[in-house]
Amino acid sequence: MRFIWHVFFSMLLFILSIPNGWTADGEDLSDFAPIITEPVITPAVVITPKPVVTPTPKPIATNALSDTPVLHPAIPLLDEEGTHVLTSKKPYSSRMSCNGSGCHDIDKISHAYHFEMGRDESDDKFGGRRGFSALTSPAYFGGYSCQNGNNPSFLSKKTNAKEADFLDYGAVGLIKNCEECHAGGGFSEKDRAGKRYDLTPENAVSLLDSDYFEWNNKKLEQWNWKKSGVIEPDCLICHVDFSQFKRPVSDWKNQRNVELIKKGWFRYANSSMLAFLNMSPNSENGKTLLTLETPEDSEPVLKWNLTAFNEDGKTLIPIRRFPASENCMLCHETSEKRRGFYGFGEAVKVEINVFDTKDDVHKGKSWTEKGVTRSIEDCSVCHAKGAFNTEWDLNADHNFLTGFSDEDSRRDLNNQPKPLSCEHCHGGKTYGSVEAPALPHSGQKTLLDAHRELWRNRDDMTGYAENTLNRGVQVHFNSVACQTCHITKLLVRVLKVRNLL
Secondary structure, eight states: OOOOOOOSOOOOOOOOOOGGGBOTTOOBOTTSBOOOOOOOOOOOTTSOOOOOOOOOOOOEEOOTTTTSOEEOOOBOOBOTTSOBHHHHOOOOOHIIIIITTTSOOHHHHTTSHHHHTTGGGOOTTTTGGGTOTTOOSSSTTTSSOOSSTTSOOOBOOSOOSSGGGOOSBOHHHHHHHHGGGOOSSGGGTBOTTSOBGGGSOGGGSOTTOTTTEEEETTEEEEOOHHHHOOOOOOTHHHHBOGGGBSSOHHHHHHIIIIIIITTTOGGGHHHHGGGTBOSOTTSSSOOOSEEEEOOSSSOOEEEEOGGGSOTTSOBOOEEOSSOOHHHHHHHHBOSSOBSSOOOOSHHHHHOSSOOOGGGOTTTTOEEEETTEEEEOOSTHHHHOTTTTOSEEOTTOOOOOOOOOOTTOSOTTTTTOOOOOOHHHHHSGGGGTOSSOOOOTTTOOSSHHHHHHHHHHHTTTTTTSOGGGHHHHHHHHHHHSOHHHHHOOOOOOOOOOOOOOO
16 A cells, blocks of 8 residues: 555635735734735725626746745625625625636636535446445445445435435435535535536425435425525635634534534535634734624524725635645544545654644655745645646646545546656656656665665675666566555554444
């Protein structure tokens, strides 16, 4: 098995120019890196923006600040109807706020696997053709791959002739139970036919359609999507800087996942983040964009903070252009195991339950490729397609370079290249890298030379003919994974097994 950092989310570039680290109202934001961009002309708050045709944005030159939190250019926050939230008092819509700005193509971005999770491949006949009729897709939405231990639940087929055919849950039940490891969009926004749930007329829904029916006290009832709303793609769940939260991240997770999503208030889920993110980190008390109250038996209450917007109704949001490992681990860490990455380094050698991504032996080192140098601080250095691009695309493909974990459900789905491997950095051009190989302390020019001389000096190759030494090393390279020899003290994790008897 190869142990590679595994990430659920990649690149979304935002850029900002804040001269000398100060906002227009004199607030010190020097903690965030100012980036040069074009000035933005802003409309008044009370004006409902007209629909905007999304242009193809020009690539933007990168720099050495890829891993530094920055301020997103000032934008208005709009609700689902395109009205400013200060006017409507409603939850913000990522589609209207980000796509409507003309900067990002949310449809393209959110069609990536991390959003769809198999929704776009779902087929009621999928399992029957494979000898397991309960399956409806090859991925998490409808597949036998949820991390629920040894007693998983199954998504029902879309079409059901009778109540007895309806399995553990419909789309609503899956959202309530699984959305904590999902960034919105995909199956939490659209049905298996590609229609947005809350825009589908109730009288157009077929009886027992599991995209629109759900169990309620052991009875199947039609779900009220217009009341609950949908969960649109949540850009911030990957790109927010969690270090800027005013309260613990665990409090936000509880509000989003338990108080909102599990209770069926899907429309409010993405706004929850903005009740925790400190928009004024250098002020004495800080400030958030809103407060969000979640009464026990009634609809949530939003109170947007006027002082967090400028006079034109726009706001600056601190974000990361590449997600930090903490963002990735929201989904890629479970109570018993990580999905994909197990870690390296001293901490892993002595602790059996290590969930700290900072234990990687490479952390803090740097790598230069295509003229771009990045510090190895997070998952994206190996898993983001454009980690070393010299230009950034605001509508970048969000299908990531997947890893080699035995827990990956669909490595083939997005048909991507693999993430940067050990050989990519340490093998040089021989293994497809454009850079000279990283061979610290060896004094050799190639990976093969480094291993040959090390083994020769340890007398590991005594008795072999000189003209066979290179071939002997190459045989090992062809047959043995790097991790087999270089990760020798990773302790076996003991998993708890449920007793079903």
